[in-house]
Amino acid sequence: MSKLRIVTWNINSVRLRLPLLTELVRALEPDVLCLQETKCPDALFPHEGVAALGFGHRAVRGMKGYNGTAILSRIPFTARGDDPDWCAKGDCRHLGVDLDVPGGLELHDFYVPAGGDIPDPALNPKFAHKLDFVAEAAAWNRARGPSRRSVLVGDLNIAPLEHDVWSHRQLLKIVSHTPVEVEALTAWQQAGHWYDALRHFVPPSEKLYTWWSYRARDWEAADRGRRLDHVWVSHDLAPALTGWTVLKAARGWPQASDHVPVMIELDLSKMAA
């Protein structure tokens, strides 16, 4: 196989939205699908329904009610099994696998804490947790050295660029776009030598969103979105980037998630040495 399609989606309950995975597969034809917020204990994961969509290889890390990640794949992989216990909370926010493609490919699926409403770590433990998590992730990448043959995806819950939000000015004090978060995320990206795969295709001067709040009367008319979901690749994979989709239409599906699926396509034969 020459082209590899990787999709990331904050599904906001894998059991509730299992039927929407059929639509996603039809629209994006992913080889590998990384989910966040599965909200499903491992023993209750809908393996049968997912296998019926062609994902014969699955890694799940869930818990009751909150969080949870899953990697579903048509391609065999090995769970890395060396994932840290982030912030010593045991809260199911990361999975790492080695994909069985020629030469190998490391893939990480993250769900970064949302961080609550008050952007002050002294007043808001959830915001402190978010900053700690991102700092730990940066340290983890730093210790591992520059990434190679690697992809990192997920709901990182931070919109770093001015045009990753509908109004830079109005969101400067809103959690997900505060300078302290943006600085932390940028430090993480630099620590791992990660390359922003979506901004490879869409210039930073153009608006790009992957999330629209449930709380808007009309999400599409208001279009007050944010780019919270990301695909980062190691620099050797930059020349291999051949396609992308932010599936905005998914926000209009019945019983939609507030996040939409994001796809990137890689031609591994075009990888840099």
Next chain:
DNA sequence: ATGGTAGGAAGCCTA
């Protein structure tokens, strides 16, 4: 400046 909606678990948390 405020409050708006959604999912899960089980009478409130998280997003």
